Amino acid sequence: xxxxxxxxxxxxxxxxxxxxxxxxxxxxxxxxxxxxxxxxxxxxxxxxxxxxxxxxxxxxxxxxxxxxxxxxxxxxxxxxxxxxxxxx
Amino acid sequence: xxxxxxxxxxxxxxxxxxxxxxxxxxxxxxxxxxxxxxxxxxxxxxxxxxxxxxxxxxxxxxxxxxxxxxxxxxxxxxxxxxxxxxxxxxxxxxxxxxxxxxxxxxxxxxxxxxxxxxxxxxxxxxxxxxxxxxxxxxxxxxxxxxxxxxxxxxxxxxxxxxxxxxxxxxxxxxxxxxxxxxxxxxxxxxxxxxxxxxxxxxxxxxxxxxxxxxxxxxxxxxxxxxxxxxxxxxxxxxxxxxxxxxxxxxxxxxxxxxxxxxxxxxxxxxxxxxxxxxxxxxxxxxxxxxxxxxxxxxxxxxxxxxxxxxxxxxxxxxxxxxxxxxxxxxxxxxxxxxxxxxxxxxxxxxxxxxxxxxxxxxxxxxxxxxxxxxxxxxxxxxxxxxxxxxxxxxxxxxxxxxxxxxxxxxxxxxxxxxxxxxxxxxxxxxxxxxxxxxxxxxxxxxxxxxxxxxxxxxxxxxxxxxxxxxxxxxxxxxxxxxxxxxxxxxxxxxxxxxxxxxxxxxxxxxxxxxxxxxxxxxxxxxxxxxxxxxxxxxxxxxxxxxxxxxxxxxxxxxxxxxxxxxxxxxxx
Numbered sequence: 001x002x003x004x005x006x007x008x009x010x011x012x013x014x015x016x017x018x019x020x021x022x023x024x025x026x027x028x029x030x031x032x033x034x035x036x037x038x039x040x041x042x043x044x045x046x047x048x049x050x051x052x053x054x055x056x057x058x059x060x061x062x063x064x065x066x067x068x069x070x071x072x073x074x075x076x077x078x079x080x081x082x083x084x085x086x087x088x
Numbered sequence: 089x090x091x092x093x094x095x096x097x098x099x100x101x102x103x104x105x106x107x108x109x110x111x112x113x114x115x116x117x118x119x120x121x122x123x124x125x126x127x128x129x130x131x132x133x134x135x136x137x138x139x140x141x142x143x144x145x146x147x148x149x150x151x152x153x154x155x156x157x158x159x160x161x162x163x164x165x166x167x168x169x170x171x172x173x174x175x176x177x178x179x180x181x182x183x184x185x186x187x188x189x190x191x192x193x194x195x196x197x198x199x200x201x202x203x204x205x206x207x208x209x210x211x212x213x214x215x216x217x218x219x220x221x222x223x224x225x226x227x228x229x230x231x232x233x234x235x236x237x238x239x240x241x242x243x244x245x246x247x248x249x250x251x252x253x254x255x256x257x258x259x260x261x262x263x264x265x266x267x268x269x270x271x272x273x274x275x276x277x278x279x280x281x282x283x284x285x286x287x288x289x290x291x292x293x294x295x296x297x298x299x300x301x302x303x304x305x306x307x308x309x310x311x312x313x314x315x316x317x318x319x320x321x322x323x324x325x326x327x328x329x330x331x332x333x334x335x336x337x338x339x340x341x342x343x344x345x346x347x348x349x350x351x352x353x354x355x356x357x358x359x360x361x362x363x364x365x366x367x368x369x370x371x372x373x374x375x376x377x378x379x380x381x382x383x384x385x386x387x388x389x390x391x392x393x394x395x396x397x398x399x400x401x402x403x404x405x406x407x408x409x410x411x412x413x414x415x416x417x418x419x420x421x422x423x424x425x426x427x428x429x430x431x432x433x434x435x436x437x438x439x440x441x442x443x444x445x446x447x448x449x450x451x452x453x454x455x456x457x458x459x460x461x462x463x464x465x466x467x468x469x470x471x472x473x474x475x476x477x478x479x480x481x482x483x484x485x486x487x488x489x490x491x492x493x494x495x496x497x498x499x500x501x502x503x504x505x506x507x508x509x510x511x512x513x514x515x516x517x518x519x520x521x522x523x524x525x526x527x528x529x530x531x532x533x534x535x536x537x538x539x540x541x542x543x544x545x546x547x548x549x550x551x552x553x554x555x556x557x558x559x560x561x562x563x564x565x566x567x568x569x570x571x572x573x574x575x576x577x578x579x580x581x582x583x584x585x586x587x588x589x590x591x592x593x594x595x596x597x598x599x600x601x602x603x604x605x606x607x608x609x610x611x612x613x614x615x616x617x618x619x620x621x622x623x624x625x626x627x628x629x630x631x632x633x634x635x636x637x638x639x640x641x642x643x644x645x646x647x648x649x650x651x652x653x654x655x656x657x658x659x660x
Contacts, residue, residue, distance in 0.1 A: 029293035036292045043148060043167065047220060050166030050243070057161065057245030062318040077637075079565050085642040 141285050142296065149277030151240060152305030154254055154267055156314040157347075157526050162250050163268065165240040165261070169223035171214040175203045178233030187229040193218065194226045199234075216259065217241050242268075244359040246314060249321045252372035253312065253351055253524075256359040265370060267308065267524070270470040277305035311347035311526050316340055319634040320350040324608075327627045328354040331591075331613035337374035337503045338627065340635060341605040343511035343596070345530045346520035348469070349604070349635070351375075351504070375467075375474045378500035379609065382576035383437045383620070384594045385458075385496030388509060390434055390548065392457040393445045395541045401431045401548065407440040415488035419443050419495075434548050435557035437573060439495050446494030451485040454493060460536045461509040462519055463501055469524045477501045496574065507607040510571075510594045513549070514602035517542035546570060550599050553625075562595055562625035564633045566643030571595020571606075571628060573620035578612060588612050593624035597632050598641055606632050 058064075069075040125133065154163040171194060178185075178199075188196040194215055206212045215223075217239065227236055242257045244250065255266020262276075263269040280302030285294040320338040328336045333354075340350040355369040371377065393399050410424030421440050425433065433441035446454060458464065464479025478500045482489065492498045501509075504522065512519045517537035520530065537545070549570030553559045558573045574592030577584040591610040596602045608624040608631070617623050636643075 029287075032294050033291050035295075046150075047167050050164055053161055053164055054166070054243050054245055061246075062249075062315065063322070066322075081566065083566070083643060087642070 141287075143284055143286050143292075144281050144299065145284050145292070147280035147282055147298075147300075147302035148238070149279045149302040149304045151242065151257075151261055151277055152271075152275040152307045154271075154275070154308045154310065156250075156310055156312045156317070157349075158313070159309070160246075160314045162244065162246050162254050162310070162312075162314070164243050164245065166243060167220065167238050168217040168241045169220050169227075170216045170237045170239050171218065171223060171226060172235055172237055173199070173203060173212055173214050174210050174233045174235070175206045175208070175212060176210060176233070178203050178231070179207055181232040184229075184231050187231055188226070191226060191229075193222050246317070247358050247360055248356045249318050249352070250312070250314070251357055251359045252353045252370070252374075253310070253317075254359070256362065266372065266471065267310065269472050271308050274306045275308060278303040309526050311342075311345075311349065311523055312351070313349045313638075315638050316350040316631075316635055317352060319638070320606075320631050321352040321356075323627050323630045323634075324352050324354055325356075327610060327623065331610060331615050331617060331623055333610050333613040333623075335373060335611040337377075337607075337609045338631060339374050339503045339507040339605075339607045340631065341507045341511050341522065342603065343514035343520070343605050344603055345527050346508075346511065346522045346533075347527055348504070348522060348524050350631075372471065372473075373609075373611075374503040375469070375471055376502070378475050378477050378502055379578075379590050379592075379611075380499065380576050381496040381501045381506055382574035382590075382592060383439075383496060384506060384572050384574035384592050385499075385501075386434065386437065386442050386494070387513065387545065387549070387572050387594075388458060388461055389442050389445060389454060389494040390430070391513070391537055391541060391545050392449065392454055394544055395457075395537055396449070396453065398448055399430050399445065401429065401544055403430045404428070405430060405433055405438075405441050405444060407433065407438050410440065412440045412443055414443060414447070414491045415486060417488055419491060431548060431551050432556065435551040435554060437552075437558050442494045443491040446490045447487060449490070451490065454490065455479070455481065455485075457536075458493075458499070460519070460534070461512055463499065463505055463509065467504055467508055467522045469504070469522055471524060474504075475502050477505050496576070503607050503609050506592075506594050507605050510596055510605045510607065512536050513542055513545050514596040514605050546596070546599055546602055549596060553595075558619075558621040559593065559595075559625045561621060562593060562628045562632075564597065564629050564636065567597055567633070567636050567641070568599035568644060569595055569597035569629075569632055570599050570602075571625075573625060575618065575620045589618040591618055591620045591623035593620050593628045595628050595632065597636060598644070600644070603641075604632065604635050604639070606635065 151165040153161055155161050185196045185199060188194060188199055199214065202212060202214055214234065223236055226234065240261050242261065244254060244256070253266055255268040256264055257268050258264050263272040268275065278300070281299040283296040283299060284292045285296060287293050320340060324336050324338045327333070336354045338350065338352050339348065341347070342349055351372070351374050353371070353373040357365050357369045404427060406427050407421060407425045408427065410421040412419050419439050421438050422436070425436055425438055430441070458479055464477055466474045466476050480499060489498060508519070508522050515533065516539055517535055518533035519536045520533040549572060550568060551557055552572055553562045553570060559571060562569060562571050571594055576590040576592065577586070578588040578590055579585070580588050589612065591613055592608065594607045596605050606628050608627045610623045610627070613623050
């Protein structure tokens with residue numbers, strides 16, 4: 001009777017561990033896939049960053065900013081006599 | 089069945105043995121098969137299995153970013169898609185080419201033109217460096233035999249403003265010019281590879297091993313300040329255009345650290361679009377092209393004379409009649425200045441005075457000093473094609489050779505060398521190595537002039553921009569600046585030309601605490617104005633004004649300086 005009970009327990013454990021193995025393999029594959037997905041997301045964002053950076057520097061090029069400040073906003077550079085220096 | 093067994097127990101036993109035998113055979117068969125698969129054929133099968141599941145995937149590695157001293161990007165890599173075809177595969181399904189009819193990126197006619205002559209190949213480029221969205225318009229059609237490849241393309245956000253310095257890469261992302269070339273080793277990233285398991289629909293489900301670690305390229309931070317670089321670029325371009333010159337350079341140095349803050353040249357080019365580019369516009373003239381420094385070198389001659397105690401700023405010289413004969417050659421001043429002191433002579437750029445000083449010196453004295461100022465050898469910045477300049481080394485100097493050297497002929501320098509020499513004066517007589525990359529702390533220098541001589545020289549340079557001097561136009565509103573003009577006859581076809589000049593100006597600011605050095609070279613101005621004081625000095629003035637303002641140097645004649653002490657006093 002004792003042996004019978006032990007056997008049942010072992011079989012049960014065996015089945016459980018088998019399930020655990022298949023679950024963990026599945027989980028590891030799922031996570032690997034997730035890593036891959038995030039990696040390609042990273043690459044995509046990297047690309048986008050590069051493009052935005054270029055866009056940023058195109059719009060923000062000093063030549064363009066200066067032209068717009070002078071022409072559209074009628075701004076001018078103050079000369080030295082118009083400047084006050086504030087030292088903290 | 090029951091009846092039969094009861095009738096013949098012997099036959100039952102036989103049948104039992106028979107069945108047992110069959111089962112055993114099956115078992116043996118299984119074992120044999122298992123041994124066969126697991127031991128005998130194991131390698132072959134494992135390899136076949138791996139071939140079906142395992143894939144080698146690239147690990148991307150970017151080329152490093154080149155940025156200015158504050159991290160503004162000057163060269164950035166972005167991924168682009170290259171379309172390629174396997175002509176053999178593509179030809180097998182020509183029907184599907186119709187999907188590409190009138191495709192804006194790659195239409196079926198172009199495809200045919202590329203594929204048909206290469207029908208025996210297995211790899212041809214169809215279109216390189218497309219934006220990923222563009223490539224998608226072709227790839228989404230799933231034409232057999234057309235594949236995509238990720239490559240990197242370099243973009244230069246500051247374009248013309250930094251092109252000579254930063255250089256560019258070729259289509260395979262290998263540095264060809266400038267920093268891109270000299271820092272190729274560091275910038276280049278090495279793509280890695282890893283082995284993965286893919287499932288039936290191509291998802292990666294397991295990382296097996298990293299075959300080669302991806303090594304991303306290192307970023308390179310230059311000493312350039314993009315704001316000053318732009319400013320110098322704008323002013324140089326304006327001046328070259330206005331004077332119809334063939335070219336020019338501007339170099340701005342921080343004399344305290346030896347860092348190059350700006351370095352621009354004309355003519356320039358856009359590194360993002362190099363179609364039809366003339367090689368002449370690609371040179372970073374400030375370091376590759378040499379010229380005779382002319383009067384800008386008188387600063388060194390005078391410093392040598394002052395250092396040796398031969399003269400003082402108030403020593404009187406007789407420059408009459410405005411000419412002097414040396415070894416049968418006549419050296420002329422612009423006009424007869426009469427009897428003047430050394431300071432005035434320097435501010436008027438008197439050749440006669442300089443010649444007289446040179447002839448009083450020991451033969452090797454000037455040559456040694458020029459060498460210590462850094463002339464005649466490359467500054468050592470990591471830039472491809474930097475020129476050494478020419479400093480003649482003679483064991484015996486004839487008078488005329490010594491005289492011409494004293495006013496800057498018979499030797500040649502780069503704009504950067506000239507800036508380095510003026511930085512000696514701006515840095516209290518100590519020469520620092522110039523640097524193209526950001527330096528954390530000022531490097532150890534080498535003393536060239538005594539502090540006392542340097543102070544005298546700073547005042548002398550200030551006198552040049554006074555009302556009596558040759559460079560009134562170099563003045564900067566609100567700041568004390570100093571410098572020296574130069575107008576050099578260019579050598580055309582081996583002889584000095586009468587109407588091809590180089591206009592030079594080299595100067596320092598602010599005079600009470602010198603720190604910034606700017607050198608301006610305008611090559612062959614075609615208009616009526618060609619003197620250094622007329623052409624190069626105004627560029628210096630505008631660039632230096634911007635440098636001082638941008639870098640927050642307080643103007644001297646500001647209407648009210650709200651100093652910390654006053655503010656604190658008001659509160660207490």
